[in-house]
Amino acid sequence: MDSVVKSARIAGAFYLAEILLGPFSLIYVPSTLIVGGDAAATADKILAHEMLFRFGIVGDLVGGVLALFVPLALYRLFRGVDKDTAALMVILGGLMVTPIFFLNALNWIAALVLIHGAPFLSAFDTAQRDALAMLFLRLHGQGNTIGEIFWGLWLLPFGALVVKSGFLPKLLGYWLILGGFAYVAISLIGLLVPQYEDQAFAFAQPALFGEIAVTLWLLIKGASVRPAPEAAPSAP
Numbered sequence: 001m002d003s004v005v006k007s008a009r010i011a012g013a014f015y016l017a018e019i020l021l022g023p024f025s026l027i028y029v030p031s032t033l034i035v036g037g038d039a040a041a042t043a044d045k046i047l048a049h050e051m052l053f054r055f056g057i058v059g060d061l062v063g064g065v066l067a068l069f070v071p072l073a074l075y076r077l078f079r080g081v082d083k084d085t086a087a088l089m090v091i092l093g094g095l096m097v098t099p100i101f102f103l104n105a106l107n108w109i110a111a112l113v114l115i116h117g118a119p120f121l122s123a124f125d126t127a128q129r130d131a132l133a134m135l136f137l138r139l140h141g142q143g144n145t146i147g148e149i150f151w152g153l154w155l156l157p158f159g160a161l162v163v164k165s166g167f168l169p170k171l172l173g174y175w176l177i178l179g180g181f182a183y184v185a186i187s188l189i190g191l192l193v194p195q196y197e198d199q200a201f202a203f204a205q206p207a208l209f210g211e212i213a214v215t216l217w218l219l220i221k222g223a224s225v226r227p228a229p230e231a232a233p234s235a236p
Contacts, residue, residue: 004167008077008222010073011070011074011218012215013219015073018066021062024056029052033056039134040130042130043115043133046133060108064097064099068097070094074089074093074158074161081164085164088157093154093155100143100147101147104144108136108140111140114130115129145191146191147187148184149187149188151183152180152186155176155177155211159179169217179208183204183208
């Protein structure tokens, strides 16, 4: 029983770190430094706050590492519930998500190289380099939109494991499944009708809070494991 509670709290700690770090590189850095439709102003802001931008790159890399460790920690917790479903959770939530984070970090690195300029970029003038940098910044955003598909898909086996486990509230599992469908819907809206993506994200917030709820439960409550009933005494 102590082992399960410990595994639950380790998974919750990794999960909390991912949740706290995510908004920094996914929301704060882009909203602070990227000026929509103005490549030159964006390049100036990145150069003026270059360390913040570099921290955003590091945030993507750390986020990719955590995206692998969180499902692995959860696998340790749920492998006794359903090993195949737990493995699917690791594939969708770790092995598919982590490469997207690392490729997205490359998009930002490419933008920074273009903004700084280099001898091999002498064929491009400043305006052209700024425009190309904006292209890579946009690709970073589109990478996140694609990543949302897997941010959602991995919650489906995760939620199913919570429901089936018996040591976590079933409500949390159903909440995770709802959040999984919400993420997939947001991603598809972002790809098909991107002008409505922000509205869809705002509308889906209650469903997405399931991840925060399960993280806090794992950290604070651990996993409520019921002791096996004692065997009845044999008749004389």
